[in-house]
Amino acid sequence: MSIEPSMRVEDKLFYNRYLVDTGRPHIKVRPHAKPSPQLLSMLKACPARCYELNEGGQVEATVDGCMECGTCRIICEESGDIEWSYPRGGYGVLFKFG
Amino acid sequence: MIEEKFDAIVVGAGMAGNAAALSMAQRGMNVLQLERGEYSGSKNVQGAILYADMLEKLVPDFRDDAPLERHLVEQRFWMLDDRSHTGLHYRSDDFNEDKPNRYTIIRAQFDKWFSQKVREAGATVLCETTVTELARDANGKVIGVRTDRRDGEIRADVVVLAEGVNGMLGTRAGLRERPRPEKVALAVKEMHFLPRETIEARFNLKGDEGVVIEAVGTISRGMTGMGFIYANKECISLGIGCLVADFQRTGETPYGLLDRFKRHPSVTPLIEGSEVKEYSAHLIPEGGFKAIPQLYGNGWVVVGDAAQLNNTIHREGSNLAMTSGRIAAEAILQIKSRSQPMTPQNLVLYKKKLDESFVIKDLRKYKDMPALMHTRSQNFFLTYPQLVSKAMQNFLRVDGTPKIEKEKLTLKSFTRVRSRSGLFGDAFGLMRAWR
Numbered sequence: 001m002s003i004e005p006s007m008r009v010e011d012k013l014f015y016n017r018y019l020v021d022t023g024r025p026h027i028k029v030r031p032h033a034k035p036s037p038q039l040l041s042m043l044k045a046c047p048a049r050c051y052e053l054n055e056g057g058q059v060e061a062t063v064d065g066c067m068e069c070g071t072c073r074i075i076c077e078e079s080g081d082i083e084w085s086y087p088r089g090g091y092g093v094l095f096k097f098g
Numbered sequence: 099m100i101e102e103k104f105d106a107i108v109v110g111a112g113m114a115g116n117a118a119a120l121s122m123a124q125r126g127m128n129v130l131q132l133e134r135g136e137y138s139g140s141k142n143v144q145g146a147i148l149y150a151d152m153l154e155k156l157v158p159d160f161r162d163d164a165p166l167e168r169h170l171v172e173q174r175f176w177m178l179d180d181r182s183h184t185g186l187h188y189r190s191d192d193f194n195e196d197k198p199n200r201y202t203i204i205r206a207q208f209d210k211w212f213s214q215k216v217r218e219a220g221a222t223v224l225c226e227t228t229v230t231e232l233a234r235d236a237n238g239k240v241i242g243v244r245t246d247r248r249d250g251e252i253r254a255d256v257v258v259l260a261e262g263v264n265g266m267l268g269t270r271a272g273l274r275e276r277p278r279p280e281k282v283a284l285a286v287k288e289m290h291f292l293p294r295e296t297i298e299a300r301f302n303l304k305g306d307e308g309v310v311i312e313a314v315g316t317i318s319r320g321m322t323g324m325g326f327i328y329a330n331k332e333c334i335s336l337g338i339g340c341l342v343a344d345f346q347r348t349g350e351t352p353y354g355l356l357d358r359f360k361r362h363p364s365v366t367p368l369i370e371g372s373e374v375k376e377y378s379a380h381l382i383p384e385g386g387f388k389a390i391p392q393l394y395g396n397g398w399v400v401v402g403d404a405a406q407l408n409n410t411i412h413r414e415g416s417n418l419a420m421t422s423g424r425i426a427a428e429a430i431l432q433i434k435s436r437s438q439p440m441t442p443q444n445l446v447l448y449k450k451k452l453d454e455s456f457v458i459k460d461l462r463k464y465k466d467m468p469a470l471m472h473t474r475s476q477n478f479f480l481t482y483p484q485l486v487s488k489a490m491q492n493f494l495r496v497d498g499t500p501k502i503e504k505e506k507l508t509l510k511s512f513t514r515v516r517s518r519s520g521l522f523g524d525a526f527g528l529m530r531a532w533r
Contacts, residue, residue: 009353012288012377019136038346045345047286047352047379068141069379070264071284074277074342086134086266088246090226094140097289097333097376098205 009049013065021091025063027072028083035059039081042072067093104130104254106430107243108221109229109267111138113416114402115260116212117156117423123219125431130252131221132245134228138216139209142262143287143380145328145335147310148203149417156424157215161197165207167330168308169198176364178315178325179487183364194307202308202328202335204289232257232271232398239441240397243267256397256430256440260423263381263403274391274400279346280472281385281406283323285339286352288360290372294332300368301329312413315483317359319350322384322475325359326413327368334369336360339382341472352379382415383408387465393452394445399426407457410471411464418457425451466531477516477524485512 027050029039039059042051048065051072061072061082073084086092108119111133119131135141147170153160172189193199217223233242233251242253259268263282268274292300301309311327318324323340338352338359345352359365383389383406390406393399401407402419409418429448430440438444452458471478489508512521 006357012353012374015374015376016378041346041349044349044351045284045342047284049353067143067377067379068264069284070381071342071345071379073264074279074282074381075346077276084266085230086228089134089228090136092141094136095143095206095376095378097207098139098141098143098146098209098378 017094019091020064026087027063029061038076038079104128106256107254108258110260112142114419114423117420118258118427119216119221121424121427123221129221131223132227133225138213139206142205143378144205146203146205148201152417152420167202168306170200171307172309174311176313177483179484180316182487184486184490202330259400260402261404263383265404279343281389283339283341283382283384286356286379287337288374289376290334290369292372318479320476320480322471384410386468387461393449397440399448401426409460421457470527470531
């Protein structure tokens, strides 16, 4: 009995349709020297793996594959770590099935 | 600014927004509905189960043309350890009735259909429009919305906030709080496509019969969460959700849990050879009665997920959303028919009507359940499923051990892991929260 081997999340996101609003990310990470625990938890909790650690040890967000679930907003908005708004009308993820 | 002033603006085209817009438009109100997706449904995610009764109240003949997948004849509940499942099934031919009670649906397709009904009723539906903030007058009364379109301010007598669990307008305007991590679950889902015959053979179905499997246990690794498998016509919706606070605490990844669920020996045979066509994620309000915010104010009401109206215990949400949208619309209609203003003194009617409905009665009944499940998640989602699996295997494996000793062993395994008082405490807590 077998199913496909574990996929990387980045590859899973290729199933989805997106209209990326180039140059206008809807989530912005506040510049920081050392990431807060909330921001660090997003490296694991984001279901699209939008959050990654850069070489300098800061958390960066690339939101092209974002599914707009809002998990990072729930965890990180209160502490001011991120600024969250919805993509402009029509942009972002477009579910075929939902 | 768009010159025309509307009777009502509905923000969002999910279950709650469509129900509200439809109810008001059907009764002759001039309604504008705003949706940020390319089409109604393109931003919406749900398991998804549709409850017929609540839709029937809005579209009595929906079965004629709504895109329904399968009507449910069977419900399975699984308790999992890593290698086995202990199941409870209920299947009845009574559910093969002329007007079935529950269906599986695919939200993007269903919402498109629902939105068409809203348009046919005469509402103006404007897609690809993100509402950025509520417009208020000097007294703080909500008088409309601002959008990301040019000349983006639009006015109305009342704004219905059907903006979903992650709605920003209400929180930005200080009308309600942002949900707390312990009050929302994050669910991830995949759509697995297989030939129709394969699905019917694997799930023991014929024609349009459907089945739902809900699973708790070691798949959520001690977090408060649940996996689900819903049979559609030609695909299977498979997903898992856990509280955001638990993800934060444990460092587990949502896709890791999904993968683990798919690899469970009870699940793998159901999806083997399938083609995945979508991966989605969504938050689910889990706070229950105690998390319900202020539901109305000066020129506004809030409905559906945005108002945290979700029954975690029974996995009901879209029906609460539809009902709250419909009830809000009815209250607004009544106020309008008396030519009264949309003030809090008048809009309290929405809350009064909602309190009398199953929506608030059900949520009130389980008001202590979310906290109980959260604080004892290790017991309910890890320890007990493992103990039950062990007990079942011990009971079924014939190996010459006298039954009396088997029973003693089972009892001992329970009291060793959870003391007698612990077991009674959990049972008592559960009973009290259920009552």
